Amino acid sequence: xxxxxIFTVMSLFCLSALLVGCEVIGLSGxxxxxxxxxxxxxxxxxxxxxxxxxxxxxxxxxxxxxxxxPFATLERARxxxxxxxxxxxLPVGGVTVAILEGRYQRSEPxxxxxxxxxxxxxxxxxxxxxxxxxxxxxxxxxxxxKPVTDPVLLERLPVEARGKVYQADLKALGVTEYGDLLHDxxxxxxVRHQKDxxxxxxxQGDAMAAQxxxxxxxxxxxxxxxxxxxxxxxQMSRWPNKGFTHxxxxxGETKFKVRGLPGCKEGIFTCVDDRPGRWTKEKDAMVRxxxxxxxxxxxxxxKSFDPEKKIMELTKxxxxxxxxxxxxxxFGLNLFCEIDAPGEWYIDREVGVLYFYPxx
Numbered sequence: 001x002x003x004x005x006i007f008t009v010m011s012l013f014c015l016s017a018l019l020v021g022c023e024v025i026g027l028s029g030x031x032x033x034x035x036x037x038x039x040x041x042x043x044x045x046x047x048x049x050x051x052x053x054x055x056x057x058x059x060x061x062x063x064x065x066x067x068x069x070p071f072a073t074l075e076r077a078r079x080x081x082x083x084x085x086x087x088x089x090l091p092v093g094g095v096t097v098a099i100l101e102g103r104y105q106r107s108e109p110x111x112x113x114x115x116x117x118x119x120x121x122x123x124x125x126x127x128x129x130x131x132x133x134x135x136x137x138x139x140x141x142x143x144x145x146k147p148v149t150d151p152v153l154l155e156r157l158p159v160e161a162r163g164k165v166y167q168a169d170l171k172a173l174g175v176t177e178y179g180d181l182l183h184d185x186x187x188x189x190x191v192r193h194q195k196d197x198x199x200x201x202x203x204q205g206d207a208m209a210a211q212x213x214x215x216x217x218x219x220x221x222x223x224x225x226x227x228x229x230x231x232x233x234x235q236m237s238r239w240p241n242k243g244f245t246h247x248x249x250x251x252g253e254t255k256f257k258v259r260g261l262p263g264c265k266e267g268i269f270t271c272v273d274d275r276p277g278r279w280t281k282e283k284d285a286m287v288r289x290x291x292x293x294x295x296x297x298x299x300x301x302x303k304s305f306d307p308e309k310k311i312m313e314l315t316k317x318x319x320x321x322x323x324x325x326x327x328x329x330x331f332g333l334n335l336f337c338e339i340d341a342p343g344e345w346y347i348d349r350e351v352g353v354l355y356f357y358p359x360x
Contacts, residue, residue: 034129038096042096043093043095043122044059044084044091044093044095044096046095047060047061047069047100048073048077048097048100048104049069049070049072050102051063051102053069054071058080074099075110089122095123096127099126101133102134104134104135105140106138140173144169145168146166148166156281156336158337158338158339160340161341165357166355166356166358169352170354177222178225179223180223181224181299182286183209184210184221205321208320209298209320212317234344236333237333237345238332239332239335239340241344244289244330244331245273246272247272247289247324247327248270248271248272249269249326250323252264252268252323254323258322261292262325263292263322263323267313267315267316267318267319267323267324268311269326270309270310274310277307281337282334282335283348284334286299286301286302287331287332289329289331290328292324292328293322298321299333300318336355341357342358343357344357
């Protein structure tokens with residue numbers, strides 16, 4: 001099966017309604033007679049349109065007489081090809097599915113299996129209409145933005161961000177699953193690639209934590225929600241905005257050494273900065289860092305922070321690779337009170353509200 005220009009294979013299989021604003025844009029061509037050329041090249045062209053109907057034939061780019069017109073969905077085009085294969089086989093030149101101009105909102109993945117494959121002589125091609133914008137989106141457009149006016153929330157925001165942060169009700173959009181911030185849904189891919197590259201140590205951290213979570217609970221890990229604005233990915237609220245802060249001294253009781261490097265098993269340590277003292281009112285504050293090795297990254301929830309002593313304690317399970325050592329680096333993540341730069345965002349998962357500091 002051939003998938004032409006409009007989207008990558010991964011995009012086709014992994015469209016998800018849990019991604020806010022995720023869009024795949026069709027590639028524009030230059031042929032003015034695109035429809036005629038497609039029909040001359042392929043044995044059969046099926047059309048999909050935002051104004052189509054799955055009860056129509058799919059053989060015409062616009063409605064003609066009766067039921068002669070484009071389909072409304074990719075699934076209907078896929079199923080039509082399956083029926084053609086079963087009833088007599090694909091025509092010489094194969095079948096092309098032409099997706100016409102417009103935005104196609106998805107709430108479920110388009111599933112293609114081995115039965116949806118063509119051959120070199122009878123290819124199955126999905127393509128976007130040339131000289132047009134074709135958008136297949138697994139995200140949800142957010143238009144109903146309101147400025148944050150709650151005095152309690154404004155007090156928690158940095159002074160420089162007050163009056164510049166907006167909020168939107170995700171539940172009103174039907175978005176209620178926000179993904180797993182602590183575990184990585186792509187852990188299997190990471191583990192495979194790292195082992196292929198003979199970098200087994202790099203499978204520690206987030207990938208290994210996710211693997212252990214799945215084996216222990218039997219649960220699937222949900223993909224993390226992302227936010228896009230004007231086609232660009234935005235940054236989940238973090239501190240510092242760039243770079244890292246540092247561990248000062250580890251305080252765990254279980255000491256050890258790895259190749260001469262001292263550390264401890266427990267995730268408890270003093271911090272160089274007192275900034276985490278701002279995070280004590282956060283609902284789900286996290287830190288992401290390199291805790292023992294410079295190439296093993298892992299995310300933790302914060303259990304507690306003592307502002308006076310600058311002692312941070314992390315929630316179990318602790319780091320999958322050995323533990324923690326002095327001087328290592330990390331940053332805070334998923335923090336409402338750290339929305340202080342254009343492009344930063346945060347979701348209050350308890351109430352389903354997205355907060356966003358839009359770019360200028």
